[in-house]
Amino acid sequence: MDAEDFSMASMRKRVWTGDGSQKVSDNKLSVRERFRRVMFFQEVDKLPNFEFGYWDRTLENWRRQGLPDWVVDERTAYEYFGIENWTWLPVNTSLTPVFEYKVLEETEEYITYRDESGCVAQINKKGDRSIPHYLDFPIKNRETWQPFKKALDPDDPRRYAHLWAAGEEPRISSLVARSILRRVSLREDLERLRSSDLPVGVSGGSLIGVPRNLIGFEHIAVLPYEDPEFFEEIVNTFGECICGVLERVLPLFQVDFCLGWEDFCFNQGPVVSPDVLRRVAGPWYRRIADLLVAHGCCIYSTDTDGNILPVVEIFLDNGLNTMFPVEVHAGSDPVLLRRRYGKRIRLWGGVDKMALIKSKQAIDAELQRILPVVEQGGFIPTVDHRVPADVPLDHYKHYMDRKREWFGVGGEPKY
Amino acid sequence: MSTELLKEIATCIERGKVNAASPYPPDMKGKEGADELVKKALDQGIPASEILEKALIVGMSAIGQKFSRNEVFVPDVLMAAKAMQAAMKHLRPFFDSGEAKHRGTFIIGTVQGDLHDIGKNLVAMVIEGGGYKVVDLGVDVSPEKFVDAVKQNPGASVGLSALLTTTMINMEKTVKLVKEAMPGTKVIVGGAPLTQEFADKIGADAYSPDPQGALEFLNRTN
Numbered sequence: 001m002d003a004e005d006f007s008m009a010s011m012r013k014r015v016w017t018g019d020g021s022q023k024v025s026d027n028k029l030s031v032r033e034r035f036r037r038v039m040f041f042q043e044v045d046k047l048p049n050f051e052f053g054y055w056d057r058t059l060e061n062w063r064r065q066g067l068p069d070w071v072v073d074e075r076t077a078y079e080y081f082g083i084e085n086w087t088w089l090p091v092n093t094s095l096t097p098v099f100e101y102k103v104l105e106e107t108e109e110y111i112t113y114r115d116e117s118g119c120v121a122q123i124n125k126k127g128d129r130s131i132p133h134y135l136d137f138p139i140k141n142r143e144t145w146q147p148f149k150k151a152l153d154p155d156d157p158r159r160y161a162h163l164w165a166a167g168e169e170p171r172i173s174s175l176v177a178r179s180i181l182r183r184v185s186l187r188e189d190l191e192r193l194r195s196s197d198l199p200v201g202v203s204g205g206s207l208i209g210v211p212r213n214l215i216g217f218e219h220i221a222v223l224p225y226e227d228p229e230f231f232e233e234i235v236n237t238f239g240e241c242i243c244g245v246l247e248r249v250l251p252l253f254q255v256d257f258c259l260g261w262e263d264f265c266f267n268q269g270p271v272v273s274p275d276v277l278r279r280v281a282g283p284w285y286r287r288i289a290d291l292l293v294a295h296g297c298c299i300y301s302t303d304t305d306g307n308i309l310p311v312v313e314i315f316l317d318n319g320l321n322t323m324f325p326v327e328v329h330a331g332s333d334p335v336l337l338r339r340r341y342g343k344r345i346r347l348w349g350g351v352d353k354m355a356l357i358k359s360k361q362a363i364d365a366e367l368q369r370i371l372p373v374v375e376q377g378g379f380i381p382t383v384d385h386r387v388p389a390d391v392p393l394d395h396y397k398h399y400m401d402r403k404r405e406w407f408g409v410g411g412e413p414k415y
Numbered sequence: 416m417s418t419e420l421l422k423e424i425a426t427c428i429e430r431g432k433v434n435a436a437s438p439y440p441p442d443m444k445g446k447e448g449a450d451e452l453v454k455k456a457l458d459q460g461i462p463a464s465e466i467l468e469k470a471l472i473v474g475m476s477a478i479g480q481k482f483s484r485n486e487v488f489v490p491d492v493l494m495a496a497k498a499m500q501a502a503m504k505h506l507r508p509f510f511d512s513g514e515a516k517h518r519g520t521f522i523i524g525t526v527q528g529d530l531h532d533i534g535k536n537l538v539a540m541v542i543e544g545g546g547y548k549v550v551d552l553g554v555d556v557s558p559e560k561f562v563d564a565v566k567q568n569p570g571a572s573v574g575l576s577a578l579l580t581t582t583m584i585n586m587e588k589t590v591k592l593v594k595e596a597m598p599g600t601k602v603i604v605g606g607a608p609l610t611q612e613f614a615d616k617i618g619a620d621a622y623s624p625d626p627q628g629a630l631e632f633l634n635r636t637n
Contacts, residue, residue, distance in 0.1 A: 122530065123530070124555055126528070132530065133531070133532070218536070222494055222497070224490070225431070225490060226437070226439060228438075267534075267607050267625075268485070268488065270489075271489060272490060273488045309485075329608060330607065354580070354608065388579070388581060389580075389581045390580050390581050
């Protein structure tokens with residue numbers, strides 16, 4: 001997987017040392033080129049300046065601390081802080097909607113709703129609204145699983161709706177690539193993505209995380225033990241959908257990375273046992289990885305959260321080579337991971353959010369701690385999850401300034 | 416004979432063998448589980464308190480310790496808790512009648528402003544499996560509600576859970592009010608963003624990163 005070479009003969013190369021002392025090369029690299037090169041442990045003029053984002057209340061709090069009024073969302077916040085971005089191939093590799101969103105009850109304190117997946121959830125209007133409290137889950141047995149199975153058809157045209165004029169075309173066939181190419185809108189998208197200066201990503205879908213949301217944490221954890229055939233049927237259906245969609249679109253686009261969503265690790269490890277993960281999900285990660293490599297994409301990751309130590313080996317053995325978001329407090333330490341796995345592992349994230357809450361000195365100490373790993377390459381440092389609402393704006397600016405000064409990241413701030 | 420049976424029950428709890436119909440664990444398929452064996456133990460005249468102490472608590476403690484050492488994972492603890500619940504179904508009447516007694520009472524809840532309950536539920540299961548009566552106040556629990564529960568359960572210990580850095584600060588007020596209302600009440604805190612340093616700062620008696628640590632704290636202080 002590491003064979004691809006992104007070196008450019010015209011670029012005057014230099015070794016980035018992270019101390020900001022060296023001059024920028026004659027030919028400035030695009031963010032896309034920087035991403036490709038850093039992920040292959042190659043020289044770069046600057047690191048991509050990526051971040052994970054913010055919780056809803058973080059920006060609200062920062063506004064009271066002097067954030068300009070024009071910074072109203074993540075996009076404008078990125079502009080303000082000089083954070084760079086990537087772009088996505090607009091296809092859906094997971095469920096198509098099964099239900100319509102509906103508010104079931106609203107009180108002064110709570111909103112209870114049913115989401116598009118059929119989950120009944122509650123958010124606290126006065127508390128943190130970012131993560132809902134799930135009250136009921138739609139998949140309870142094989143019968144209630146059936147509508148979801150149907151919503152995982154890779155031929156469903158809604159998956160590609162942003163690529164072409166939805167509804168006008170007959171049902172997508174196995175010749176989807178050829179029929180999509182006929183569409184003018186797609187050609188425009190193709191050109192836009194092909195000439196993008198930003199890294200192009202594609203969703204790697206979800207094998208465990210979305211099913212967990214549909215079945216419930218406690219039930220999916222024990223399902224592989226109590227009804228292993230049912231668990232495997234669910235994972236296999238999600239896997240077939242992801243691969244089906246990727247098989248249809250990867251021949252059309254050059255993507256730089258694939259990022260899935262599992263969100264299945266906690267402080268004590270994964271929601272399903274590592275043995276189950278290796279046996280049931282592992283072959284799907286491998287199949288996805290092989291598909292990606294066959295189409296020139298060698299960076300494969302999934303959003304795990306939490307402590308990944310019990311599952312890293314499973315990921316690496318199956319071609320999932322980039323860990324994200326490397327939550328330090330949970331035990332996913334980038335220094336430890338690089339020491340243990342060397343250049344087999346790429347890292348994306350890995351800056352302890354707790355340091356940003358604590359103090360500027362703690363931020364400095366944390367960035368110095370990971371600096372040697374950043375200098376080795378294969379590491380895009382970002383806060384290890386969304387920035388919590390109790391991080392002071394002043395601390396966050398200090399973090400961004402230090403990232404520029406010590407890590408040499410790109411992007412121009414407006415503060 | 417009774418020792419062997421109690422050992423068998425402890426194994427069923429530790430390995431999550433709920434009943435004879437349960438296919439898990441595969442190497443115990445078709446064998447009797449916690450459900451049948453506890454009933455058999457009671458039929459043989461083994462006191463409920465002895466079954467609790469020498470079988471159920473032993474089994475749950477074993478799985479809890481393995482979980483602390485990362486030798487087993489969340490699903491294994493949940494299966495053990497299921498086996499425990501199947502066993503407790505037969506023992507509950509003895510607790511209700513006073514013939515058997517819990518080791519103590521543990522009040523648990525996720526603090527105000529926080530709706531997360533996965534970690535809290537895991538701790539509650541392990542503590543219950545450790546022989547304690549658990550009063551689960553749910554999520555988004557106000558400090559006043561914790562105080563009411565402490566007043567209704569004199570001598571109970573309290574467990575506070577939080578997932579978010581923004582809600583863990585609500586633990587401080589809860590600790591303060593609980594200790595003012597019922598001095599001497601032991602309070603333990605836990606949750607993804609917490610540290611021992613934070614627990615010390617807010618005046619909690621203990622912090623544990625895992626359910627077994629909470630159980631061991633209760634065993635030391637009850």
